Amino acid sequence: MTTDTAIQNTISRRTAVSLLALGACGSARQAWAQAADYPHRPVELVVAYGAGGGTDVLARAFSDSARKHISQPLTVINKPGASGSIGLTDVLNAKPDGYKIAMLTVELTTLPHVGVIKFSHDDFAPIVLLNADPAAITVKADAPWNTIEEFLAAAKKAPGEVRVGNSGAASIWHLAAAALGDKTGTSFNHIPYPGAGPAVLALLGGHIEAVSVSAAEVTAHVNSGKLKILATMADKRVKGFESAPTLKERGIDLSISSWRGLGAPKNTPPEILAVLKNTAIKTVAEPAFREIMDKQNMGFVFGDEAAFKAVMVRDSTYYKNLITRLNIKLV
Template sequence: MNWKRFLSGLTASALIAALVGCGSNNAASPSGGNGSPGEGDYPKKPIELIVPYAAGGGTDAVARAFADSAKKVLPQPIGVVNKTGGGGAVGMSEGSKAKPDGYKVTLVTVEMTTLPLLGLAAFTPDDFKPVARLNADPAAITVRADAPWNTIEEFLDYAKQNPGKVRIGNSGTGAIWHLAATALEQKTGAKFNHIPYDGANPAVTALLGGHIEAVSVSPAEVTAQVQAGKLKMLGVMADERLPKFANVPTLKEKGVDLSIGTWRGLAVPKDTPDNVVAVLKEAAKKVTEDKAFTDVLDNMNLGVSYADDAAFKEAIQRDSELFTKLVADLGLKK
């Protein structure tokens, strides 16, 4: 071929295109030309976030707030998909069995540790790789405003001296708030009459109506009634006092070494590559610092509580050990 004649016949734009095309194989590689997947390759398509509970609840709200704020820090969108059933077992089971490529993430809750113990789920926490915790809320002991106890010490002393006379409502047998009250019994020697309800709200309604003496649900579920002067919170099962209830002591301050509650966080199948977890972990950290996200949780009286993958894994293991013992003591272990 006469290359001189060929090149002279090309326009300037055609010449540039021809030269670029010669090196297109290397230029097209997002990881620098060697074809191997790198950290920058993820995510290359939208991510699905499984919410194991119905739309409209607290877990769903946390997920959607996370997805909205994550748009600012991830190159691909996150789509929230509600997979309900089995008290969270259906959605978390699907998430545990997903392809471990980071494109199907699960918003796990504390029930990840309790459902397997109760024989209600085939997965275990070991089937997941924790990414980051987003939210945590402790159990709290709340009574009617006209109750005779004004401190957690008075409440516990009465429950010790009058075994079974204090009816304490929870969100269902074996649910987190039932386990919290049981843990309090074991730590203090108090004896309660545990009354299960179909969720925290019915338990709070029963307390307002005088059908029970206390509830062990989260502060978020009694905030409105406490602020209205209908209920009073005596103590929280947390490591530190809550900003919105700064006058309410922790049980640890009163000599009861107990920190227990619910949480929500991100998890992926156990074989997911570490570089994918790193991307999601960093995104979660930035989201929990985003005002749009924190405002949503604050409006729902939910606590923002970021923990990275290592700290989240440690918290899950700690809860698993505690709940294994509690469920066995209650005779609920399957």
């Protein structure tokens, strides 16, 4: 899975056109007038995972850089648990007034297909897409495996014993490892955590043998020499980790990525969504935001609400088929 190249590294033409139209028509001016006092209090930006993971890092970088472009703080609130469903449910049930929004993740297109949540991407209003990152298989630096082939060979010798941590059952990182097992005929012991950060800490502590989170989420520990990436699930080598091969280079035809973006409850007024989108457009142009993204090796991918919606529709179909084919169920 890869994010459409048409929305990579640029603000879409559709976004620019829509904003011009917004300023040109009288009805839009009236809508802006109705939102003139928004926001008049802090806006909660809910992260459905624990601190330290990629979603949390992105949310905090965005919040910090947005300060000069919105009149009230975007306060990051971590609400982890149940593979992200606790935080998503909290936002979904909030009053659709723009004061509680979410950092949506690709899990919104996976969890409905295993029955963890009774809602889907259709229940949220997409604002902007901000990021996409491929999965990576990472182990401790002193692990006995230096290649993905050695790691898979060891796992095949002990079916179901090699523990691979993820950010929750049916999360994108669980599905990434499950798909790798399916492609290679390997059985892993999938260990769920309330986010990528806790999974990485478990790996550092020697409680598991590997994680299947993104390269961005292990950046600091790889750079410090504590962890090493055996392979990424990307179409091409990941910036900052050019020494790590892709699975495709190793003859394993598998490419799976996460994505993250801003969303709000479905019935949030369009004028409020427009304020948030306009804020996001200005925020992602901030050098400080891009510097953090680069430092963390997080892939910057911008898409307006229509492009973001298209990504969600596409991935929902893909993961529904994958989950059905692998017969993934929660126990």
